[in-house]
Amino acid sequence: xxxxxxxxTLVGTMALGGxxxxxxxxxxxxxxxxxxxxAAGSPVKGGDLTIARAQDAKSMNNILTFDNSSIFxxxxxxEPLFTVTxxxxxxxxxxxxxxxxxxxQKTYTIALKKGITFSSGAEMTSxxxxxxxxxxxxxxxxxxxxxxxxxxxxxxxxxYTVVVELKHAWAPIIADLALFSNAxxxxxxxxxTMEEFYQAPVGTGAYKWxxxxxxxxxxxVANPSYWQKGKPYLSSVTWKVVPDSNTRKLQVxxxxxxxxxxxxxxSFKSLGTASNVTAKTFPSTELDYLAFNQxxxxxxxxxxxxxxSAMIDREAIVNAVLFGNGTPANSLLMPGVPFYDKSTxxxxxxxxLAKSEMAASTVPxxxxxxxxxxxxxxxxxxxxxxIQGDLKPYGINVTITPLDPTANxxxxxxxxxxxxxxxxxxxxxxxxxxTQFAVDPAGGAKSAYTNYNSTKAIDLNRAAEAEGxxxxxxxxxxxxxxxTAEEAPFAYLxxxxxxxxxxxxxxxxxxxxxxxxxxxxxxKSN
Amino acid sequence: xxTRLKFVPMRLLQAVPVAFGVTLVVFFLVxxxxxxxxxxxxxxxxxxxxxxxxxQQMGLNDPLVQQYWHFLVRLLHGDLGQSYIxxxxxxxxxxxxVPATLMLVLYSVVLMLVISIPLAIAAASRxxxxxxxxxxxxxxxxxxxPQFWVGIMLLLIFAVTFGWFPVGGYGETFGEHLxxxxxxxxxxxxxxxxxxxxxxxxxMLTVLESDYVATAKSKGAxxxxxxxxxxxxxxxxxxxxxVGVNVGYLVGGSLVIEQVFAIPGLGSMMIExxxxxxxPSVQAVTLFVAVFVVAVGILTDVVYTMLDPRVDLTxxxxx
Numbered sequence: 001x002x003x004x005x006x007x008x009t010l011v012g013t014m015a016l017g018g019x020x021x022x023x024x025x026x027x028x029x030x031x032x033x034x035x036x037x038x039a040a041g042s043p044v045k046g047g048d049l050t051i052a053r054a055q056d057a058k059s060m061n062n063i064l065t066f067d068n069s070s071i072f073x074x075x076x077x078x079e080p081l082f083t084v085t086x087x088x089x090x091x092x093x094x095x096x097x098x099x100x101x102x103x104x105q106k107t108y109t110i111a112l113k114k115g116i117t118f119s120s121g122a123e124m125t126s127x128x129x130x131x132x133x134x135x136x137x138x139x140x141x142x143x144x145x146x147x148x149x150x151x152x153x154x155x156x157x158x159x160y161t162v163v164v165e166l167k168h169a170w171a172p173i174i175a176d177l178a179l180f181s182n183a184x185x186x187x188x189x190x191x192x193t194m195e196e197f198y199q200a201p202v203g204t205g206a207y208k209w210x211x212x213x214x215x216x217x218x219x220x221v222a223n224p225s226y227w228q229k230g231k232p233y234l235s236s237v238t239w240k241v242v243p244d245s246n247t248r249k250l251q252v253x254x255x256x257x258x259x260x261x262x263x264x265x266x267s268f269k270s271l272g273t274a275s276n277v278t279a280k281t282f283p284s285t286e287l288d289y290l291a292f293n294q295x296x297x298x299x300x301x302x303x304x305x306x307x308x309s310a311m312i313d314r315e316a317i318v319n320a321v322l323f324g325n326g327t328p329a330n331s332l333l334m335p336g337v338p339f340y341d342k343s344t345x346x347x348x349x350x351x352x353l354a355k356s357e358m359a360a361s362t363v364p365x366x367x368x369x370x371x372x373x374x375x376x377x378x379x380x381x382x383x384x385x386x387i388q389g390d391l392k393p394y395g396i397n398v399t400i401t402p403l404d405p406t407a408n409x410x411x412x413x414x415x416x417x418x419x420x421x422x423x424x425x426x427x428x429x430x431x432x433x434x435t436q437f438a439v440d441p442a443g444g445a446k447s448a449y450t451n452y453n454s455t456k457a458i459d460l461n462r463a464a465e466a467e468g469x470x471x472x473x474x475x476x477x478x479x480x481x482x483x484t485a486e487e488a489p490f491a492y493l494x495x496x497x498x499x500x501x502x503x504x505x506x507x508x509x510x511x512x513x514x515x516x517x518x519x520x521x522x523x524k525s526n
Numbered sequence: 527x528x529t530r531l532k533f534v535p536m537r538l539l540q541a542v543p544v545a546f547g548v549t550l551v552v553f554f555l556v557x558x559x560x561x562x563x564x565x566x567x568x569x570x571x572x573x574x575x576x577x578x579x580x581x582q583q584m585g586l587n588d589p590l591v592q593q594y595w596h597f598l599v600r601l602l603h604g605d606l607g608q609s610y611i612x613x614x615x616x617x618x619x620x621x622x623x624v625p626a627t628l629m630l631v632l633y634s635v636v637l638m639l640v641i642s643i644p645l646a647i648a649a650a651s652r653x654x655x656x657x658x659x660x661x662x663x664x665x666x667x668x669x670x671x672p673q674f675w676v677g678i679m680l681l682l683i684f685a686v687t688f689g690w691f692p693v694g695g696y697g698e699t700f701g702e703h704l705x706x707x708x709x710x711x712x713x714x715x716x717x718x719x720x721x722x723x724x725x726x727x728x729x730m731l732t733v734l735e736s737d738y739v740a741t742a743k744s745k746g747a748x749x750x751x752x753x754x755x756x757x758x759x760x761x762x763x764x765x766x767x768x769v770g771v772n773v774g775y776l777v778g779g780s781l782v783i784e785q786v787f788a789i790p791g792l793g794s795m796m797i798e799x800x801x802x803x804x805x806p807s808v809q810a811v812t813l814f815v816a817v818f819v820v821a822v823g824i825l826t827d828v829v830y831t832m833l834d835p836r837v838d839l840t841x842x843x844x845x
Contacts, residue, residue, distance in 0.1 A: 052788075056798070058567070058611050066568050141579040195613075214612050214619055215798065216696070216790040242694055242788040243797070246678050251693040251788075254686045406565045406803065413574055444573050 043233045043523040049506065052242040052251050053261040056215050061198040062180050063136050064143040068515060071180055073239060076220055076519050077119070078183035078203035081110060081129065081162075082174055084429045088285070088513030089338045091178045091429055095124065095204060105169035105468045112160040116227045118186055119208035126156035131187040133164070133177070135194075144181030146444075147428070169466040171473060175430035180516075206232040206520035215241055226520075233508075233523035252277055252501050258524065259509065260501040265323045265379075271501040278504055281325055281497035282511035285336040285426035287434075289329070290371075290387065290491040294451040295415050298363045302487055307357035308419075309347040309491035311390045318494050320386060321379045325499065329492035332438060332484040336513025337431050339464075339477035346485045346492055349390075358394055366395020372411055372420040375402035380421050383493065412449045421493075422448070426514055431477060435461045439484060452489035534824060541820040548816040549601065549809065553594050556800075556808045562586075563610045563803035584610065597809070606813075607806035611799070616810045619795065624814065626696050627791035629703055630783070631776045633711035634718070635769065641719045642765075646726035647758070653731055661727070665720025673779055677713040677786040684709060694788035710787040714779050718772050725768050729761040736760075763833050770826025774819040 057070040062078050065071065081096040093099075097111040116124045137148040150170035155163045166173060176182065184204060189197035200209040206226045210219035219238045226232065240257060242248045245264045252260040253274045263271055263279065272279030290312070292299040299305060314328030330346030333339060347353065358364055371387065373380040381402070388398040398419070403411060411417050424434055436443040439457040447453065457480060464476035484490075498511050508521040564580040581587055585596075600607055606616040649661035685693040697706040733739060734757060777793075784793035792811050799807035 056611075058802075059613060142576060142583065146573075213622070213790070214614070215623065215795055240695070240788070241790070241794075243785045243794060244674075244694075244788065247681065247694045247786055247788055250678075250681050250686050254689065254693045256693045256695070404559070406562050409565055410562065444575070 041525070043507070044525055045233055045523075046235050047524040048236045048238055049234050049259070049519065049522060049524060050238045050240055050257040051259040051261055052240050052248045052257040054241075054243050054245070054248070056241045057212075057218055057239070059198065060201050060209075061143075061194070062183050062185075062201075063139050063145070066144075069239075072516055073218060073220070074201065074203075075180050075183075075205075075516055076207040076237065077201055077205040077209065077223075078180065078185065079205050080178050080180065080183045081112075082178040083518075084178055084512055084514055084516075086510055086512060088283075088336050088429055091174050094178075095129075095184055099174065101468070105171075105466075106166045108164040108166070108173060109157070110162045110164065112162065113227070114160055116204050117225055118202050118204055119223045119225065120186065120190065120202045121225065122186060122190070124184060124186075124204055125159050126162045128184050128187045129162045130154045130156045132184045133182055135185075136181045144179065147176045147179055147181060147433075150176075169468065171465060171467055172428065172430040172432040175428040175432075179428050206518075207237060210236060217241065228520065232520040234519065237519050249501070252503060255503065258503045258506050263499055263501045265321070265325060265499065268323065268325065268499050268501070276504050277501055279499070279501040281499055283336045283513050284496060284498045284515065285334045285513045286423060286496045286498075287329055287332075287334045287425075288383070288421070288423040288493045288496060290493060291412070291420045291422050291448060291450050292489065292491075293415055293417055293419070293449075294453075294489065296418050298361065298367060299418065301362050303357045303361035304363060305488035305491070306347060306486075307354050307361060307394070308391060308396070309488050310350040310354035310357060311394055311396075312387055312491055312493070313349050313390055314493055315349075316390075317383050317386050320382045322494065322496055326494045326496045329495050330485070331481045331492065332435065332490070333431050333477065333481055334426070334495055334513075337426055337434070338429060339431050339474055341478045341481045344478075344481040344485050347488060354394060366397070368397045368399070369418045370399045370401045372401050372403060372408060372417040374405040374408040374421075376405070383421055415446065415449060415451065420449075424448075429514065432461075432465055435477075435480065436465070439480070439489070447489060450489045452487070454483065454487055454489075456483050457487070534828065537824045537827070541817065541824075544820055545813060545817055549598070549813060550594075552809050552812040553597060553805075554590070556805050557590055559800070559803065563805060566801075566803040567610060597806075606810040609799075609807050610804045611802045611807070616806045619807065620792070620810045620814055623790060623792045623795045623811075626703075626707075626789050627777070627780055627784070627793060628818075630707055630711055630714070630780055630789060630791060631773060633704070633707050634714035634776055635773065637711050637715035638718050638722060638769075641715055642722040642726060643758075645719075646723045646730060649723070649727045650730035650734065650757075650761075658727075661723065665723050668716050668720040671717070673713055673717050673782050674786050676716055677710065677783060680709045680713055681787070694786075696789050707787075707789070710783045710789060713786075714776055714783055717779065718776065721768060721772065722765055726761060726765045729764045730757050733757045733761045759833070763830065766826060766829050766833065770822055770829075773822045777815050777818065 053069060055069045057073050058067050059065045059070055060074045062074050079094055081094060082091040083094040085092050095113055095116055097113050099108050099110040101108050112124070112126060112129065118124060133148065133151070133154045136143070137145045137151060139145045140149070150166050150168060150173060152165045152167045155165070157163050164173070185197070186202055190202060204227065206223055206228070207220035208223040210221040212218045217238050217240045219236055221236045222232050222234060242251060245267065248260045249263060249267055249271055251257045252271070253276070255276065260271070268279055271277055292305050294300045318324060318326045318328060328348065330348065331341060331344035333341070371384050373384045384400045388400060391398050412420050412422065426433055437445045438448040439452060439454065439461050441447050441453055460476050460480040460483060464473050464480065467473045467476060498515060500511060502509055505524045507523050507525060509517065510521070511517045562577065562581070564577045564584060564586065568576055568580060585593065597607065604617070606620070608614065609616050609619055612619065645661050645664070649658045652658055681693055685691045691709050692706050695706050697703050739757060780791060780793035781796060783789070784791045785797060792814060795807060796811045799811065
C-alpha cells in the first residue's frame with residue numbers, strides 16, 4: 001500500500017508541476033513594467049541584500065579584470081575621484097572636491113575631499129591617488145591602463161591636490177578618471193604585493209571586504225567609517241552564484257534572494273506577476289549590430305551595406321529576442337550615452353531604399369554570403385535567422401556560421417568573416433570609448449574589426465576627442481552619427497535595456513546605463 | 527574475509543595508469559576545445575595585443591607537449607596548477623567542491639534505495655498483479671522525464687509553492703546540507719530508481735522460483751521473513767553491480783543537477799571551467815571524478831564479495 005502511495009504521489013507531483021509551469025508561463029504583463037524600487041517610507045538600517053547571478057566574480061583586481069560580474073562588486077569597495085551621474089550621462093565628483101583645467105586643456109588640477117579614510121582607517125591623500133592612477137597606466141598591456149593613454153604625468157602637488165598633465169587636449173579625461181580601474185587604493189598597496197592586496201582589497205567605499213567562497217558566494221560588509229555619513233543602510237551584501245535562470249527566478253519568487261541579476265527575457269514578464277516581485281528594465285548603453293567586413297567584396301561597396309541595412313526588420317528582432325523589451329537602433333551611439341542624437345537619419349527597414357541601393361550596387365541581382373555568430377547564443381541565432389529571411393527576397397543567400405564564442409571573436413579580430421553579429425556596452429560616461437574603437441583604425445581595433453576607414457568619420461571623432469567646448473563636441477558627434485549612418489559600416493539592430501527582478505522589500509535600487517549599480521543607497525524594508 | 531579482499535591493493539595499483547590515461551586524454555581534449563582562455567578571461571572587447579600579452583603570461587604559447595609535461599611534474603608534487611579564472615591553486619578549489627558532490631551522490635543512492643527496494647518487493651510479491659503493473663509503468667515515466675525538468679518541478683512545488691525546502695543552495699551545517707540537498711538528491715534518485723527497480727524485481731522473481739526458496743517455503747518461511755531473509759539477500763547482488771555502475775552516471779548527472787539547484791560541487795565547477803576555458807580546473811575535476819569512479823568500482827566489488835561468499839575476485843584474470 002505504501003509503495004503504491006509513493007509512486008502515485010510522484011506521478012501526481014509531476015502532473016501538478018506541469019500544470020503550474022504552464023500557468024506560470026501563461027502569466028504576463030503584471031508588474032513587469034515600471035516602479036519597484038522607489039523608496040517606500042524612510043530607509044531602514046541593517047539586513048543582508050542577496051543578489052543571485054549566473055556567474056561568480058573572477059577577481060577583485062580593478063586594474064586587470066574585465067568581467068562585469070567582478071566589476072559590479074569591487075565598485076562597492078573601491079571608489080574613483082569622479083563617478084557617473086545616476087542617469088549615466090555625465091560625471092560628478094566623488095573623492096574629488098572638483099577640478100580646474102588650464103587654457104590649453106592639457107593640465108587638470110584636482111582638489112581632493114579632506115578627511116576621507118580607507119576602510120583600514122588610514123587617510124586617503126594625493127600620494128594614494130598618484131599611486132593608483134600610475135599603477136593603472138602601468139598595466140596598459142594586460143589591463144585597463146589604455147584608458148589613461150592621454151596622461152603624461154600625475155603629480156601629488158600637496159596633500160590634497162593632484163595635477164594630471166596630458167600629452168594632448170583630451171576631453172574624455174574626467175570620464176576616464178571615473179572608470180573603476182582608476183579607483184583609489186592605498187599607496188604601495190599598503191605594503192603588500194598587488195596579488196596579496198587584491199585577496200582582500202581596501203578602498204574608501206561604502207562596503208568593505210567580507211568573505212569569498214569561490215563558486216558559491218561573495219559577501220561584502222558595511223564600512224562603518226564610510227565618509228558619506230549615514231550610509232550604507234545595509235549591513236552586508238551577498239552575491240550568490242545560481243547558474244540556472246529558472247532557479248534564480250524561483251529563488252526571488254520564493255524570497256530566498258532579493259535580486260535576480262539578468263533574468264531571461266523569455267521569463268521576464270512572468271517574473272513580475274508574482275505579488276512580491278518587481279521585474280524592471282533600466283536604460284542601458286548596449287548596442288547590438290551587424291558588422292560588415294569591408295576587406296571582403298561586396299561589403300566594400302557602400303550600396304551593398306546600405307541595402308542590407310534597409311532590408312532588416314528590426315522590430316521583428318526586438319520582439320523575437322527581447323520579447324518587445326527594447327528599441328530598434330538608429331545610430332552609432334546609444335540613448336544612454338551622452339551626445340546621442342535621436343534624430344540621426346539611421347537606415348531602417350525600407351523596401352524601396354533596399355531595391356534602389358541594390359540596383360546601384362556591384363551585385364544588383366544578389367550574392368551568397370555567410371553570417372558569423374557565437375554558438376550557444378539563442379538570441380544571436382534568432383537574430384541571424386531573421387536577417388537571413390529578410391535578405392533572401394533580394395537575392396542575398398545567407399549561410400549562418402556558428403562558432404564557439406572565443407573562436408567567433410578570434411575570427412572577427414582576424415577579419416576572417418563576411419558579416420558578423422556583435423554588440424557593445426560602455427564603461428565610461430563618454431562616447432569616445434566606443435567611437436575610438438568603432439570608427440578610428442588607429443584605435444587598435446580596425447574600426448571594430450570592419451576595416452571601415454572614412455576620413456570624414458576619423459576627423460570628426462578626433463575633433464570631438466580634443467574639443468573642450470560641450471556645444472562644439474555635441475555638433476561633432478551629431479555629424480559623426482550622421483556620417484556613419486550614411487556610410488553604414490554596421491547595420492545597427494537594437495538597443496537592449498538591462499533587466500532585473502527584485503523583491504518588493506528592496507528600495508533605492510538603480511542601475512546606471514553603464515550597467516553598474518551603487519548599493520550604498522539601497523535598503524530593505526522589514 | 528580478508529583473504530578474499532586481496533584483490534583491492536592490485537586494483538588500487540591499476541587505478542594509477544587509469545588516472546594517467548585520463549590526464550592524457552583530458553589534457554589534449556580540453557586543448558582541442560575551440561577558444562582561448564586569455565580571450566575568455568579578458569572578454570569580447572579585448573584587443574589582440576592584450577590577449578597576446580596574457581597568453582604569454584599564462585604560458586599558453588609553450589608547445590602543448592611541454593605544457594603537459596609541466597602538468598605531470600606538478601601533479602607528482604601534488605600541485606594541480608593555478609586556476610585561470612581565480613588565479614588560485616586548483617587543488618584548494620576542487621577540495622572545497624568535493625564534499626557537496628560526494629554528499630549529493632551518496633544522498634541520491636540512499637534515496638534511490640529507499641524508493642526502489644519497497645517498490646521492487648511490492649512488484650515481485652504479486653507478479654502480474656495490479657501492483658506489479660503499476661510499479662512496472664512508473665519506471666517508464668521516471669526514465670522519460672529529463673532530470674532538469676524533474677528538478678525544476680520539484681523546486682516549483684515543494685520549494686516555491688509549499689516553501690518546505692530552499693530553492694537551491696547547499697547550506698552551512700550538516701543538517702542544512704541534508705535539508706538543502708533533499709530535492710536535488712530526490713531528482714537524481716527518481717531518474718535512476720527505474721533501473722534498480724526493474725533489475726531487483728527481475729532477480730527477485732528468479733530467486734523466488736529457485737529450489738532453495740521452495741525449500742524455505744516448505745519449512746514454513748513466509749511473508750516478510752521469506753523476502754528479507756531469503757529472497758532479497760540473494761536478489762540484491764546483481765543490483766549492487768548496477769548501483770555501482772550508476773554511481774558514475776550519478777556523478778555525470780550532477781553536472782545538470784548542480785546547475786539547476788545551484789549546488790557548489792564539482793559538476794557546477796566543471797561547467798563554469800569549461801565555459802571559461804579554465805583548463806587546469808577542467809583537468810583537475812576530471813581527474814577527481816575518474817579516481818572517484820574507479821574507487822566506487824573497487825568498493826562495489828568489495829560489497830559484492832562480502833554479500834556472496836562464492837565470489838572470489840583474487841584470481842580473476844582481468845583484475
